[in-house]
Amino acid sequence: MSTSSTRTELSALGEFGLIERIASRVQLSQKSSLRGIGDDAAVIDPEALHQVITTDMLVEGVHFDLSYVPLRHLGYKAVVVNLSDVYAMNAQPRQITVALALSNRFPLEAIDELYDGMLLACKKYGVDIVGGDTCSSRSGLIISITAIGAVQKEKITYRNGAKDGDLLVVSGDLGGAYMGLQILEREKAVFQGTPNAQPDLSGHDYILGRQLKPEARKDVIDMLQELKLQPSAMIDISDGLASEAMHLAHKSGLGVKLYEEKIPTDPTTISTAREFNLDPTMCALNGGEDYELLFTIAQNDFEKVKGSPHFSVIGHMTDKADGYQLIDRQGGQHELKAQGWDAFLKK
Amino acid sequence: MSTSSTRTELSALGEFGLIERIASRVQLSQKSSLRGIGDDAAVIDPEALHQVITTDMLVEGVHFDLSYVPLRHLGYKAVVVNLSDVYAMNAQPRQITVALALSNRFPLEAIDELYDGMLLACKKYGVDIVGGDTCSSRSGLIISITAIGAVQKEKITYRNGAKDGDLLVVSGDLGGAYMGLQILEREKAVFQGTPNAQPDLSGHDYILGRQLKPEARKDVIDMLQELKLQPSAMIDISDGLASEAMHLAHKSGLGVKLYEEKIPTDPTTISTAREFNLDPTMCALNGGEDYELLFTIAQNDFEKVKGSPHFSVIGHMTDKADGYQLIDRQGGQHELKAQGWDAFLKK
Numbered sequence: 001m002s003t004s005s006t007r008t009e010l011s012a013l014g015e016f017g018l019i020e021r022i023a024s025r026v027q028l029s030q031k032s033s034l035r036g037i038g039d040d041a042a043v044i045d046p047e048a049l050h051q052v053i054t055t056d057m058l059v060e061g062v063h064f065d066l067s068y069v070p071l072r073h074l075g076y077k078a079v080v081v082n083l084s085d086v087y088a089m090n091a092q093p094r095q096i097t098v099a100l101a102l103s104n105r106f107p108l109e110a111i112d113e114l115y116d117g118m119l120l121a122c123k124k125y126g127v128d129i130v131g132g133d134t135c136s137s138r139s140g141l142i143i144s145i146t147a148i149g150a151v152q153k154e155k156i157t158y159r160n161g162a163k164d165g166d167l168l169v170v171s172g173d174l175g176g177a178y179m180g181l182q183i184l185e186r187e188k189a190v191f192q193g194t195p196n197a198q199p200d201l202s203g204h205d206y207i208l209g210r211q212l213k214p215e216a217r218k219d220v221i222d223m224l225q226e227l228k229l230q231p232s233a234m235i236d237i238s239d240g241l242a243s244e245a246m247h248l249a250h251k252s253g254l255g256v257k258l259y260e261e262k263i264p265t266d267p268t269t270i271s272t273a274r275e276f277n278l279d280p281t282m283c284a285l286n287g288g289e290d291y292e293l294l295f296t297i298a299q300n301d302f303e304k305v306k307g308s309p310h311f312s313v314i315g316h317m318t319d320k321a322d323g324y325q326l327i328d329r330q331g332g333q334h335e336l337k338a339q340g341w342d343a344f345l346k347k
Numbered sequence: 348m349s350t351s352s353t354r355t356e357l358s359a360l361g362e363f364g365l366i367e368r369i370a371s372r373v374q375l376s377q378k379s380s381l382r383g384i385g386d387d388a389a390v391i392d393p394e395a396l397h398q399v400i401t402t403d404m405l406v407e408g409v410h411f412d413l414s415y416v417p418l419r420h421l422g423y424k425a426v427v428v429n430l431s432d433v434y435a436m437n438a439q440p441r442q443i444t445v446a447l448a449l450s451n452r453f454p455l456e457a458i459d460e461l462y463d464g465m466l467l468a469c470k471k472y473g474v475d476i477v478g479g480d481t482c483s484s485r486s487g488l489i490i491s492i493t494a495i496g497a498v499q500k501e502k503i504t505y506r507n508g509a510k511d512g513d514l515l516v517v518s519g520d521l522g523g524a525y526m527g528l529q530i531l532e533r534e535k536a537v538f539q540g541t542p543n544a545q546p547d548l549s550g551h552d553y554i555l556g557r558q559l560k561p562e563a564r565k566d567v568i569d570m571l572q573e574l575k576l577q578p579s580a581m582i583d584i585s586d587g588l589a590s591e592a593m594h595l596a597h598k599s600g601l602g603v604k605l606y607e608e609k610i611p612t613d614p615t616t617i618s619t620a621r622e623f624n625l626d627p628t629m630c631a632l633n634g635g636e637d638y639e640l641l642f643t644i645a646q647n648d649f650e651k652v653k654g655s656p657h658f659s660v661i662g663h664m665t666d667k668a669d670g671y672q673l674i675d676r677q678g679g680q681h682e683l684k685a686q687g688w689d690a691f692l693k694k
Contacts, residue, residue, distance in 0.1 A: 034397070035505065039436070039506050039598075040401060041399035041400055044397065044399070044400060046393035050391065051393055051398060051495075052389065052390050052391070053388055053391060053444060053495065054444075055478055055479055055493060056480050057448055057489075059448050059485070060485070061485045062482060063482070085387040088387035089386070089387055095400070097400060097402040098402075100404070101406050101489060131400060131401060133402050135404055135406055135410070136409045137406050137409065137489070138408045138409065139485055139486050142448060144446045144489075146402060148400065156381075158382065159385075159386050159387070234387075235387060236387060
């Protein structure tokens with residue numbers, strides 16, 4: 001679990017020793033972070049901005065598998081996943097709190113590695129760890145992170161603001177994180193069958209990175225600001241494009257029409273999907289964990305995103321009565337579903 | 348685990364069904380809660396106040412034992428514990444987020460009971476549940492709550508503001524929650540030896556209430572406001588008076604002197620402690636979970652708390668060189684310790 005050869009039991013430090021060790025590694029960089037770890041609560045100066053807040057819990061054996069996820073990557077990803085939710089409100093994350101429960105199989109060095117990853121993400125995104133809790137668990141590792149962000153009231157972007165006719169836009173490309181997971185699961189199965197086998201991860205750097213070290217799209221929020229582009233609705237893609245597009249439509253009281261040929265997928269995602277006998281479109285629609293941003297814009301904002309390598313217009317919002325539709329490459333119309341892609345595959 | 352005879356598996360609802368069920372039970376009462384459950388993040392209007400934020404994680408088998416803690420009480424206490432940290436900053440809690448991980452031994456009815464308790468606490472303290480996460484665990488129940496509060500900048504009360512000579516004041520009485528726990532542990536042991544035995548909890552209502560359904564001292568914060576009393580430092584008592592008094596002293600770069608005879612203890616705490624052959628003072632100093640507020644005030648504010656049934660002046664801050672002292676009823680001086688009370692007991 002740890003790359004270090006030293007093993008220090010947590011009991012040797014005690015709770016306060018551990019808090020002091022963590023506190024000593026954390027530096028506050030945000031002017032709005034008035035007080036961090038070490039009091040009953042952290043103190044934040046909102047600086048006349050609205051605050052957004054989001055929480056995610058990650059459970060070992062449910063959300064991650066430490067047999068192939070290094071703790072450093074896990075820490076990084078745990079932070080990024082939360083920041084992604086803040087960006088999806090068109091807000092800038094500023095603070096996080098971190099609650100950890102660990103069984104006694106984790107030495108101090110494991111916590112250090114987890115914090116290495118969390119602090120790396122915090123540094124990259126300009127976020128402060130201002131508080132938290134570290135305690136024992138009976139089994140495994142549980143991480144609960146709460147992120148706070150700030151935003152001007154008029155820029156807040158909810159899921160329910162889309163209008164009929166708005167264009168549906170997605171950042172980056174989709175399906176890569178899911179294919180990265182397939183590679184990792186395959187190599188784990190090989191390893192379990194033949195413990196001396198070396199995992200074959202070559203040629204899969206991009207999709208492995210998408211799975212193991214995802215990034216939140218801060219750059220997209222910055223671009224929207226530069227483009228003076230206010231999305232009417234926005235969500236981040238954690239569960240897959242289909243599910244998130246349907247959330248935007250449902251919350252906005254609309255239907256949505258997606259075009260398969262417009263869905264951005266990386267060439268390595270496509271080739272790996274083929275290798276696994278999977279449909280790349282299915283991976284993009286239902287794979288999840290891509291942490292791209294999906295948003296709607298007014299039609300007369302089209303010029304602002306047209307031709308951008310960062311954005312793909314993949315469909316548009318419709319009247320509610322039209323439901324959730326996927327138009328395939330041949331022009332065939334299918335009902336969009338969040339799970340059970342089978343109906344489409346069988347046609 | 349559930350008092351209801353119905354058992355509905357969580358898998359029958361699915362993740363989104365569960366979120367919608369929880370969302371339907373939650374109502375926003377705070378004007379500052381602009382958006383609650385159901386978007387990528389909740390949105391809070393700080394209304395020109397500073398925000399405080401605190402997180403606690405509770406793990407089954409580590410922090411609570413469901414063999415004698417009803418889920419409703421657990422939910423109530425999980426919220427109260429967090430609010431207590433907000434009050435300890437002299438702030439008013441306004442929002443919480445709730446992250447839950449549960450194994451499949453918990454049916455939907457168990458989540459409902461847990462939320463019953465959480466919502467009861469939220470209603471009592473005027474706090475909104477604005478977000479969260481519910482997921483699977485491999486074993487047991489884990490609850491992570493983050494509380495947000497609001498406070499005017501000049502009223503924020505840190506742990507490190509105490510001055511040499513300041514009076515040390517505590518609200519309520521101490522040691523009761525610890526004695527309640529002893530009763531529960533004793534009856535559990537009896538029950539395990541003789542499964543048909545009825546637990547004997549009679550006559551222990553007060554201390555059982557202190558353990559099972561603690562309250563956070565919102566009333567104290569309101570009183571401080573009415574008294575125009577600004578504490579120089581404050582902390583809530585979760586780990587025991589000794590530990591918390593030492594925190595205030597350490598953070599403020601001071602020493603502290605505590606008088607045993609001034610420590611407030613309820614008569615039933617004293618009688619139960621005697622029954623268990625425990626020193627009531629030890630229970631107050633090291634028992635923990637009382638969730639009273641411990642704060643320091645300037646000497647010339649003494650008149651504001653003098654004679655109040657809610658406050659006890661139990662000591663004062665000293666020069667750092669004087670260390671942490673406990674003066675016993677006979678005037679003997681002892682080094683105050685956060686744990687290992689043995690040294691004092693042996694004298």
